[in-house]
Amino acid sequence: MKLSHFLASAMAVIAIAGCNSQPGDAATNAPVNVNPVAPPPGGDWSKIVTATPEGGFVMGNPNAPVKLIEFSSMTCPHCAEFDEAAATPLANNYVKTGQVSWEVRNYVRDAFDVAASLIARCNGEKGFFPMTSALFRDQKNWIAKVQAAPQQQLESLQSLPPNQQFLQMAKIAGFQQFATARGIPEAKSTQCLKDENAVNRLVQMTSDASTQFPDLPGTPSFVLNGKLLDKTAAWQQLEPQLKTALGERG
Numbered sequence: 001m002k003l004s005h006f007l008a009s010a011m012a013v014i015a016i017a018g019c020n021s022q023p024g025d026a027a028t029n030a031p032v033n034v035n036p037v038a039p040p041p042g043g044d045w046s047k048i049v050t051a052t053p054e055g056g057f058v059m060g061n062p063n064a065p066v067k068l069i070e071f072s073s074m075t076c077p078h079c080a081e082f083d084e085a086a087a088t089p090l091a092n093n094y095v096k097t098g099q100v101s102w103e104v105r106n107y108v109r110d111a112f113d114v115a116a117s118l119i120a121r122c123n124g125e126k127g128f129f130p131m132t133s134a135l136f137r138d139q140k141n142w143i144a145k146v147q148a149a150p151q152q153q154l155e156s157l158q159s160l161p162p163n164q165q166f167l168q169m170a171k172i173a174g175f176q177q178f179a180t181a182r183g184i185p186e187a188k189s190t191q192c193l194k195d196e197n198a199v200n201r202l203v204q205m206t207s208d209a210s211t212q213f214p215d216l217p218g219t220p221s222f223v224l225n226g227k228l229l230d231k232t233a234a235w236q237q238l239e240p241q242l243k244t245a246l247g248e249r250g
Contacts, residue, residue: 019073019075019076019077019078019079019109019218019219019220035097035099036096036097036098036099037061037064037097037098037099038098039096039098044096045059045060045061045064045095045096045097045098046059046060046091046092046095046096048060048061048062049125049126049128049129050062050125051124051125052103052105054105054205054208055105055106055201055202055204055205055208056069056103056104056105056106056205057103057104057121057125057128057129058101058102058103058104059091059095059101059102059103059104059129060095060096060098060100060101060102061095061098061099061101062101064098064099064100064101065099065246066094066099066100066101066224066225066242066245066246067100067101067103067224067225067226068100068101068102068103068222068223068224068242069103069104069105069222069223069224070082070102070103070104070105070220070221070222071105071107071209071213071216071219071220071221071222071223072104072105072106072107072132072219072220073106073107073108073109073113073219073220074106074108074112074113074116074117074120074132074135074136074139075109075110075112075113075116075139075143076109076218076219076220077139077140078218078219078220078233078234079136079219079220080136080137080139081234082220082233082234082235083132083133083136084136084137085234085235085236086235086238086239087129087133089235089239090102090235094242099246100242100246104128104129104132105205105209106120106121106202106205106206107205107206107209107219107221108202108203108205108206109206109219111157111165111166111169112143112146112169112172112173114166114169114199114202114203115166115169115170115173115175115193116135116142116173116175117202118166118170118192118193118195118198118199118202119131119135119170119175119176119178119179119184119189119192119193120132120135121192121198122179122184122188122189122192123183123184123188127183127184130182131179131182131184134178134182135178138178141174142173142174142175142178143173145172145173145174146172146173149172153172154172157169162196162199163194163196164194166193166194166199167190167193167194170189170193175189175193176189176190176193213228215228216228217233218233220233221233222238224241224242224245225245229241
C-alpha cells in the first residue's frame with residue numbers, strides 16, 4: 001500500500017462506507033467472574049500499555065491467556081461507537097484481571113485518518129488509549145471541519161512536501177489545538193505530524209493487516225487468540241466471545 005493512496009484521498013470528503021456496517025447496541029457492563037492475575041506492583045493491568053512489534057499498542061498483561069487485537073480507523077464512526085460502548089467495560093472487567101490483553105492497531109483508510117492517528121500516537125504508550133478515545137468522542141466535530149474545507153484547499157495539500165502535508169491536514173481538522181488542550185504541546189504535535197517514518201509505519205501496518213487477514217471486513221475488526229472474528233463489530237457481539245475464550249458461558 002502506497003502513501004500516495006492516502007494523499008490523494010485528501011481531495012475527497014471522508015467516507016464512512018469503508019468501515020464495518022454492522023450496528024452497535026448498548027454495552028453490557030455486568031462484572032465478569034474470572035480468576036485474576038496479580039497486577040504489577042503499584043498499579044493494575046489496565047494501566048500497563050506497551051508498543052508491539054507490529055506497530056500497535058497493547059493494554060494489559062502481555063502474557064494474558066486471551067489476546068484481543070482490534071483494527072481501528074480514526075475516521076470510522078463504527079469504531080467511535082465501539083470505543084464509547086466498550087472501552088470502559090473492556091478495561092475494567094477484562095483487562096484489569098490480567099486474563100485479557102487488548103491491542104489496538106491503526107488501520108488508516110484516508111489521509112485525515114493518518115493525521116488523526118499520528119496525534120493519537122504522539123505521546124506513545126502513556127497517551128495512546130486516552131487520546132484515541134478523546135478523538136473518537138470528538139470525531140463528528142473534526143470530520144465536519146474537514147468536510148467544510150474548500151476543495152481547492154484540500155487539493156493544494158498534494159503540492160506540499162511530504163513532511164508538511166499531514167501537518168496542514170491536522171490544522172484543517174483542528175487537531176493541534178485539540179492535542180494542546182490535552183497535554184501535547186504544539187511543538188511536539190508538529191514534530192509527530194512531520195515524522196515521515198511514523199507515517200510509513202501506519203501505512204505498512206495497514207498493508208500488513210490486509211495481507212495477514214485478507215478477509216478483514218472493515219473496521220472495527222477483531223482477532224481473538226489469532227482468529228479473525230466474523231460478524232463482530234460491536235461490543236455486544238464481542239463480549240460473549242471473550243467470555244467463551246475465558247471458559248465462561250452465559
